[in-house]
Amino acid sequence: MTDLIGNLLLGLTVSLSPDNLLLCFGGALIGTLIGVLPGLGPTATVAMLLPLTFHLPPVGALIMLAGIFYGSQYGGSATAILVNLPGESSSVVTCLDGHAMARQGRAGVALATAALASLFAGIVTTFLIAVAGPPLAGVALAFGPAEYVSLMLLGLIGAVTLAHGSVVKAIAMILLGLLLSMVGTDVNSGDTRFTFGLPQLYDGIDFVPLAMGLFGLAEIIASLEQTGGVGRTTAPIASLWPKREDVRQAWPATVRGTVMGALLGILPGGGATLGSFAAYSLEKKVSRHPERFGQGAIEGVAAPEAANNAASQACFIPMLSLGIPPNAIMALMIGAMTIHGITPGPQIMVKQPELFWGMIASMLIGNVILVILNLPMIGLWVRLLRVPYGYLFPAILVFCCIGTYTLNNSAFNVLLMALFGVLGYVLRKLDCEPAPLMLGFVLGPLLEENLGRALLLSGGDPTVFATRPISGSLLAVAALLLLVMVMPAIRRRRDEAFKDE
Amino acid sequence: MPSLPFPNLRPSSSVATPPRGPSATPFGTAPAASRNAAADERTPLRIPGRASQDLAAGLLITSFGLIALWMGRDWPTGTLAYVQSGFFPRMIGALMVLAGAVVTGRSLLAHGAALPSWGWRPLFGVTAAVLAFAGTVETLGLVPAVLILVGVGNLAGQPLRPVPLALLGGALAAGCVALFVWGLGLPLQVWPLGVWP
Numbered sequence: 001m002t003d004l005i006g007n008l009l010l011g012l013t014v015s016l017s018p019d020n021l022l023l024c025f026g027g028a029l030i031g032t033l034i035g036v037l038p039g040l041g042p043t044a045t046v047a048m049l050l051p052l053t054f055h056l057p058p059v060g061a062l063i064m065l066a067g068i069f070y071g072s073q074y075g076g077s078a079t080a081i082l083v084n085l086p087g088e089s090s091s092v093v094t095c096l097d098g099h100a101m102a103r104q105g106r107a108g109v110a111l112a113t114a115a116l117a118s119l120f121a122g123i124v125t126t127f128l129i130a131v132a133g134p135p136l137a138g139v140a141l142a143f144g145p146a147e148y149v150s151l152m153l154l155g156l157i158g159a160v161t162l163a164h165g166s167v168v169k170a171i172a173m174i175l176l177g178l179l180l181s182m183v184g185t186d187v188n189s190g191d192t193r194f195t196f197g198l199p200q201l202y203d204g205i206d207f208v209p210l211a212m213g214l215f216g217l218a219e220i221i222a223s224l225e226q227t228g229g230v231g232r233t234t235a236p237i238a239s240l241w242p243k244r245e246d247v248r249q250a251w252p253a254t255v256r257g258t259v260m261g262a263l264l265g266i267l268p269g270g271g272a273t274l275g276s277f278a279a280y281s282l283e284k285k286v287s288r289h290p291e292r293f294g295q296g297a298i299e300g301v302a303a304p305e306a307a308n309n310a311a312s313q314a315c316f317i318p319m320l321s322l323g324i325p326p327n328a329i330m331a332l333m334i335g336a337m338t339i340h341g342i343t344p345g346p347q348i349m350v351k352q353p354e355l356f357w358g359m360i361a362s363m364l365i366g367n368v369i370l371v372i373l374n375l376p377m378i379g380l381w382v383r384l385l386r387v388p389y390g391y392l393f394p395a396i397l398v399f400c401c402i403g404t405y406t407l408n409n410s411a412f413n414v415l416l417m418a419l420f421g422v423l424g425y426v427l428r429k430l431d432c433e434p435a436p437l438m439l440g441f442v443l444g445p446l447l448e449e450n451l452g453r454a455l456l457l458s459g460g461d462p463t464v465f466a467t468r469p470i471s472g473s474l475l476a477v478a479a480l481l482l483l484v485m486v487m488p489a490i491r492r493r494r495d496e497a498f499k500d501e
Numbered sequence: 502m503p504s505l506p507f508p509n510l511r512p513s514s515s516v517a518t519p520p521r522g523p524s525a526t527p528f529g530t531a532p533a534a535s536r537n538a539a540a541d542e543r544t545p546l547r548i549p550g551r552a553s554q555d556l557a558a559g560l561l562i563t564s565f566g567l568i569a570l571w572m573g574r575d576w577p578t579g580t581l582a583y584v585q586s587g588f589f590p591r592m593i594g595a596l597m598v599l600a601g602a603v604v605t606g607r608s609l610l611a612h613g614a615a616l617p618s619w620g621w622r623p624l625f626g627v628t629a630a631v632l633a634f635a636g637t638v639e640t641l642g643l644v645p646a647v648l649i650l651v652g653v654g655n656l657a658g659q660p661l662r663p664v665p666l667a668l669l670g671g672a673l674a675a676g677c678v679a680l681f682v683w684g685l686g687l688p689l690q691v692w693p694l695g696v697w698p
Contacts, residue, residue, distance in 0.1 A: 166555075166604070168600055168604050175593050175596055176597065178593050179590070191576065193576065194572055194573075222623075224622075224627070228659070390658055391669055394651045394654045394670075394673070395669075397631065397654050398647055398677065401638075405634075406689070409688065411636070414632075414635035415635045421631065429554075430555075432558055
């Protein structure tokens with residue numbers, strides 16, 4: 001315990017030095033301002049701003065990067081809430097209820113909830129890493145390929161709850177997402193699949209054009225259609241700050257989201273991505289009024305935002321101890337470390353304690369600075385919604401196009417975005433929802449890889465998924481969840497049938 | 502299908518369908534309201550069966566599955582112990598066909614929502630604007646591409662008058678150059694190739 005306090009103090013002295021504090025603040029500010037632009041998600045923002053940190057000393061560079069990372073993540077959540085554009089997989093979930101809240105004039109409440117829930121999750125998870133980091137890294141090792149397959153199946157089945165319509169259609173959307181994730185070169189064999197002979201598709205489909213098309217463009221088209229070209233007006237802004245009632249509803253969700261995110265974040269690979277989806281599914285399951293979800297339930301913002309922040313912090317554990325980056329942003333962070341001559345790995349804690357603990361403490365500081373910085377800015381973001389839609393939607397289109405184009409300087413990505421915009425609009429008209437599709441798309445490659453690996457290790461014995469204890473119990477939970485979801489639908493339909501007769 | 506036990510059986514999905522939450526409620530402008538009323542009066546698409554929305558969804562899902570199976574027809578499946586590149590696509594494709602068949606079948610047996618009307622103008626306007634940007638950004642450069650995007654996109658909604666439109670386009674183009682090219686130093690072609698270095 002004294003160790004822990006000493007370590008954290010060491011970290012705090014490093015990160016609270018005026019220079020580093022300024023770097024963290026500057027990073028968070030620039031990160032928020034760039035990240036809030038539609039089309040520029042956290043990954044793109046961190047990649048664009050990475051060169052800013054090259055000439056800094058290593059600790060300062062990492063602290064500034066952490067600031068940029070948190071800033072861009074919060075900026076991304078703000079875009080998701082304000083204009084329904086998810087810049088990364090975790091904001092897909094924030095869109096669902098966050099944007100619904102914004103349309104009811106509660107954008108300020110949603111933004112404040114997102115900031116505060118993230119702060120809470122950040123603080124708790126920082127202490128968790130400090131207390132239990134190294135032993136928890138061992139948990140990740142108990143997860144073999146079979147366990148990952150079962151975990152992802154559980155996550156995918158949980159994703160059905162993201163939709164409010166029919167279970168079968170939601171499953172079909174997950175399958176479509178898996179199918180889209182297979183486009184490109186198969187990592188094992190080098191065979192190209194579903195590329196239609198186009199070399200631009202050999203690297204697969206990027207997340208950004210898919211998300212921008214399915215959510216952003218489809219939303220703009222639908223919004224213009226439903227209002228005869230004027231654009232949706234949001235309800236007048238009721239209040240900027242959460243009321244006592246909001247806090248009462250949001251805090252248990254925040255705590256559950258934090259736990260969920262931290263647990264899943266420890267798993268290298270797919271864990272961090274699942275965090276926000278899993279937290280949302282859990283909230284909808286434990287809620288006494290699941291029908292409120294998707295209509296602006298504050299829990300639907302608090303839980304995934306907390307889970308996302310907890311997971312992105314907890315994933316430092318596998319990253320620093322095993323050197324495995326869980327997502328593109330963390331891979332960029334590792335890249336930044338190697339530029340400064342730091343090799344991530346178990347020895348980093350022992351050899352460079354001021355760096356390790358400085359980084360841990362800077363997460364804490366970064367979270368606090370972010371809230372201080374952003375709470376006053378909420379009024380500004382919300383005012384953005386008062387811009388007439390005729391001016392707003394061309395601007396959103398411009399940012400979506402440039403963001404997608406600059407991903408690889410490829411006009412093909414913009415083309416793909418237009419295509420997915422049409423697909424998203426068609427799916428909307430057929431009452432098929434895109435959120436489950438996104439999770440299928442994100443988890444697809446991991447699922448396929450681990451499925452193949454698990455079968456290889458078991459010598460082609462498919463019972464391995466059921467017989468290994470962790471894997472088996474995860475599968476049992478998944479089966480139970482599916483049953484719970486299908487049963488009420490059947491029962492309700494019978495009831496209705498009888499009522500009608 | 503007269504012999505069904507529950508003639509009024511409805512899939513749960515269609516109960517809450519077209520106006521979903523506050524989102525789908527048209528905020529009453531006169532043209533929108535009248536257009537929607539017109540759409541409600543005539544049945545948009547006459548397909549046998551009673552849930553044309555689900556029928557279309559089912560057929561779309563099935564066709565995606567069939568396309569996947571057809572495209573992957575020659576890929577090696579391997580064995581369970583050594584799964585190859587054709588295994589996963591075939592599995593997912595087959596499951597999609599199954600899911601599509603369930604949705605299609607249910608739509609034929611049950612009442613449900615009809616296919617909603619389509620907003621052709623915003624669909625074409627927005628798609629054309631984005632495609633125009635994709636086609637021009639590399640040859641004509643960022644500034645013309647943004648102006649074209651704003652100009653074409655403007656036709657998707659209620660068009661702005663020329664002066665506000667020009668101001669919006671100019672401001673967006675200038676802002677994008679300042680932010681992305683000068684601020685972030687991204688390698689973007691600003692002016693038409695050959696005209697400007």
